[in-house]
């Protein structure tokens with residue numbers, strides 16, 4: 224659709240902004256309505272048959288967080304999922320703009336806007352409507368089944384071993400920093416195993432509270448504890464015939480390590496509160512970013528359990544040791560996010576690849592994924608340039624920095640992220656490319 228056929232609703236509580244926008248836009252659009260009171264949005268959207276909405280993110284009641292803007296965005300998309308919503312946000316609020324696009328907005332403009340830029344953004348937003356997808360569908364579109372990228376020798380070697388042992392039933396322990404792809408590799412092994420058609424069950428032991436471990440893993444019977452209102456199978460039973468992947472195995476409390484050992488040895492589980500054991504046939508893959516040998520030495524991890532779970536040990540190298548993988552990963556995620564957000568970004572420049580190869584990637588592939596996602600959303604260019612990527616400290620530390628320096632850097636980044644998000648763990652973890660559980664562990668480690 225062309226701009227001159229479009230009907231637009233502008234919602235902003237600043238009347239001067241409303242009049243200025245109307246004055247400009249009515250010359251280019253078929254209809255421009257303005258509204259000062261956001262409470263009227265549901266009524267107007269239901270009755271107005273607008274093609275697009277230009278929505279301010281910061282209403283006076285809630286000046287800086289944009290929370291109200293997000294609520295209205297949600298309301299609009301609930302009432303009219305195919306509505307094109309362009310958000311207006313204050314200059315410097317790029318974080319908010321990124322979040323808005325992820326929440327289903329089609330695009331954003333920064334205030335104060337340039338007239339040509341505003342017209343251009345509205346026209347581009349309108350063109351996206353013709354591809355037949357709704358804003359929410361587009362933003363929630365499932366990522367394509369991800370393939371495992373392993374271009375360099377370091378990952379090739381890991382992959383060769385993984386594929387060789389996949390068809391056996393050997394227990395596998397995957398070691399690697401956060402975000403190096405441990406879960407992805409475990410899934411790959413399952414898919415190359417004789418159990419591929421049967422379940423692959425992931426249990427993140429880092430995200431479970433201690434009192435839930437046992438019933439989550441082994442199940443419970445009705446009445447076993449206060450909340451046990453009915454019998455429930457545990458994750459081992461769910462994985463019947465397939466593979467169970469225990470992520471962050473280093474977090475398993477010592478009391479449960481003995482139980483897990485018995486399960487592995489006897490191939491039977493007993494639900495909490497029951498005295499009947501059930502035979503299970505599952506392949507076990509575990510992963511951790513902790514040094515289990517060190518934990519054995521300090522007696523927080525059982526040596527006999529370690530020997531049981533690490534029949535085959537696969538060491539996933541951190542991203543900073545896989546420079547050959549950077550370009551294919553960047554291209555892969557660029558394609559994924561340009562499709563998801565409908566952005567005309569064609570490729571990644573050589574200069575940017577170089578910058579990425581010099582960076583330390585403390586959050587590994589997950590961090591790279593988030594960095595490319597942000598860049599695709601924010602860039603004005605067709606080819607991503609070094610300045611499009613917000614890396615935390617490129618080149619400031621040589622790749623061969625000592626472990627001590629790296630820990631210092633990591634701590635600093637965490638402090639900064641927490642400050643930026645006013646202590647919000649979920650947002651800070653997202654920014655750092657860590658899971659919430661991983662961030663909590665680091666807070667504990669650094670005494671923050």
Ligand SMILES: Nc1ncnc2c1ncn2[C@@H]1O[C@H](COP(=O)(O)OP(=O)(O)OP(=O)(O)O)[C@@H](O)[C@H]1O
Pocket residue numbers: 369370371372373399400401402403404405406407408470512552588589592657658661
């Ligand atoms: N080789 C790869 N090629 C493409 N994408 C990858 C690869 N490895 C990991 N990823 C992607 O990177 C992200 C992080 O991977 P994953 O969750 O497997 O890491 P992890 O080591 O299990 O993380 P954590 O330590 O936080 O549990 C995922 O989105 C995953 O799809």
